[in-house]
Amino acid sequence: MSFMDEWVYTDTVKDHFMNPKNILSDPDYKEDGKGMVGSMACGDQMLVALKIENDIVVDLKWKTYGCASAIASTSMMSEMAIGMTLDEAYHLTPEMITDRLGGLPNHKFHCSVLGDKALRAAIDDYLERQGRENTFKKSVAKIICECKGVTDQQIEALVQSEEALSFEQLQEQTGLGTVCGKCKNTAKELFDELLHIYGH
Amino acid sequence: MNSKIVYLDNNATTPVAPEVKEIILETLDIYGNASSMHGPGRLANAAVSHSRKAVASLIGAEPEEIIFTGGGSESNNTVLNLVFSDIFENTGRDRIITTKIEHPSIYETVQTLETKGVKVTLIGVDGKGNLKMDELEEAMGDDVAIVSIMMANNEIGTILDIGEAARIAHSCGALFHTDAVQAVGKIPVDVKALDIDFLSLSGHKLYAQKGIGALFIKKGIPFCPLIHGGHQEAGRRAGTYNNTGIIALGRAAKLAEDQMEQEIPREQALRDDLKERLLATVPDITINGDQEAILPGTLNVSFPGAEGESILLYLDLEGIAVSTGSACATGSLEASYVLLELGLGPELAHSSIRFSLGAYNTQEDVDYVLEKLPPIIKKIREMSTL
Ligand SMILES: Cc1ncc(COP(=O)(O)O)c(C=O)c1O
Numbered sequence A: 001m002s003f004m005d006e007w008v009y010t011d012t013v014k015d016h017f018m019n020p021k022n023i024l025s026d027p028d029y030k031e032d033g034k035g036m037v038g039s040m041a042c043g044d045q046m047l048v049a050l051k052i053e054n055d056i057v058v059d060l061k062w063k064t065y066g067c068a069s070a071i072a073s074t075s076m077m078s079e080m081a082i083g084m085t086l087d088e089a090y091h092l093t094p095e096m097i098t099d100r101l102g103g104l105p106n107h108k109f110h111c112s113v114l115g116d117k118a119l120r121a122a123i124d125d126y127l128e129r130q131g132r133e134n135t136f137k138k139s140v141a142k143i144i145c146e147c148k149g150v151t152d153q154q155i156e157a158l159v160q161s162e163e164a165l166s167f168e169q170l171q172e173q174t175g176l177g178t179v180c181g182k183c184k185n186t187a188k189e190l191f192d193e194l195l196h197i198y199g200h
Numbered sequence B: 001m002n003s004k005i006v007y008l009d010n011n012a013t014t015p016v017a018p019e020v021k022e023i024i025l026e027t028l029d030i031y032g033n034a035s036s037m038h039g040p041g042r043l044a045n046a047a048v049s050h051s052r053k054a055v056a057s058l059i060g061a062e063p064e065e066i067i068f069t070g071g072g073s074e075s076n077n078t079v080l081n082l083v084f085s086d087i088f089e090n091t092g093r094d095r096i097i098t099t100k101i102e103h104p105s106i107y108e109t110v111q112t113l114e115t116k117g118v119k120v121t122l123i124g125v126d127g128k129g130n131l132k133m134d135e136l137e138e139a140m141g142d143d144v145a146i147v148s149i150m151m152a153n154n155e156i157g158t159i160l161d162i163g164e165a166a167r168i169a170h171s172c173g174a175l176f177h178t179d180a181v182q183a184v185g186k187i188p189v190d191v192k193a194l195d196i197d198f199l200s201l202s203g204h205k206l207y208a209q210k211g212i213g214a215l216f217i218k219k220g221i222p223f224c225p226l227i228h229g230g231h232q233e234a235g236r237r238a239g240t241y242n243n244t245g246i247i248a249l250g251r252a253a254k255l256a257e258d259q260m261e262q263e264i265p266r267e268q269a270l271r272d273d274l275k276e277r278l279l280a281t282v283p284d285i286t287i288n289g290d291q292e293a294i295l296p297g298t299l300n301v302s303f304p305g306a307e308g309e310s311i312l313l314y315l316d317l318e319g320i321a322v323s324t325g326s327a328c329a330t331g332s333l334e335a336s337y338v339l340l341e342l343g344l345g346p347e348l349a350h351s352s353i354r355f356s357l358g359a360y361n362t363q364e365d366v367d368y369v370l371e372k373l374p375p376i377i378k379k380i381r382e383m384s385t386l
């Protein structure tokens, strides 16, 4: 009987799935910043709303259309982010969230990527509302194509704005992968994932 | 975890019937090689023959028209691979026609065959999963080797018009196969009346165990084995007879034949009750599949605003076992291609739950689902972005 008791996910995941923390239920919640990522097409969508005082996340509420891992990882993310400085919150990674959850099945990693993305989108929104310069954005950019100096954020922005909807378009616009070509596989994977996240 | 289990995933697999379990235990001692001439071999051979008759009887076939296989997937692969065999040599027939809603053991197999040069035409279905007959008719030609159309769909339960599809296939001289894995044991099947050349069935969908199946091959139809290396099954499938599996499948076939008449209306009544009361208690849901031509125990429902894998796992915590067409549950990023093919948007496909009732479900099970499910949907919808 014992193997029947082993759930697909860890106890911590199960706990957060059964009793998700910090769900946004008040329709009049006055947030200072809000971010939404994901799409219906991929079956995951995530909304994060923040209250911020003195550059500290004092409250975080969220909603999701998503699977058990999305629910659990966002719930965990909300607990971790509350009390963090904007700088810390912006640098919260999916790995940090999944570590705290005690791990997720490999193919579920995508779900927690959405949690931290929505959090960054909410912080971006907060800074924009404040008319402040967003210095964090650059700090988390990762170089994907060394030859052409193309970052993951540049690629994401092009996907988000629908300027690059095929890998060829992406290459035309950035020159990515056109010199030594070693970045092509990584770039393709990232591009496909982003297309998916933004529902194109 | 809850120790109570309400198992509503009988299209995925069924539990082994107590009657089948009993005969498995009894006949574990039948160790002889059914091809051997001595006593133990003859005993095994007698048991295999007995089972062959029972399986044949369930689908209106002759015993010699049945070969045992390692399951539905093997039966399907065997037929599709005929396209490469001598039987189509110099006939100019090198095309397979099938549907867009087949099980992966057909769908992915034809994709593989395509990479090896076989031509493939996929026929669509309407919003309820019924085959587009005009599309099939148009697609036919004298280059078609095999037409393979499933008898009933595993996800939505729609029963396709196999008699008409076989007629169209034969009118162009093609051979006709049906994957009847979801139909056999659940609804009456008569290979003669439907004029079928090949039919696949699987033990674990009708209360026998996994890893045993059968293929019906109409008498006089040319054939070539997929698995070579032995004279078993009259040279049609090599490998020492799987005594236990074959005996179990025979017992399960007999049980199905004996009980079908009472079982169909019983399952239908439970399914309809579940459907009607869900429609009455959970707002904004849609029912998928043809509600007239449908397997008696299958009910596929979309709960917009609630993601399927979440529903599945919250139900699992209550001891209720179902399945979903959501991408999340499979690890792929796409929702069920069957539901998308029906024209459901991704949201409805990701929000779908399949309840498949079987011989051991009771009114109590349905009542239990109706007690647990509505609050789960409410809870998920409350945290949904939609
Ligand atoms: C329609 C259909 N065909 C084929 C199969 C495969 O049968 P098996 O699991 O015996 O290989 C299944 C179920 O898994 C099915 O539902």
Ligand code: FES
Residues within 6 Å of the ligand: A144, A145, A146, A147, A148, A176, A177, A178, A179, A180, A181, A182, A183, A184
């Ligand atoms: S690293 Fe991108 S082309 Fe060389």
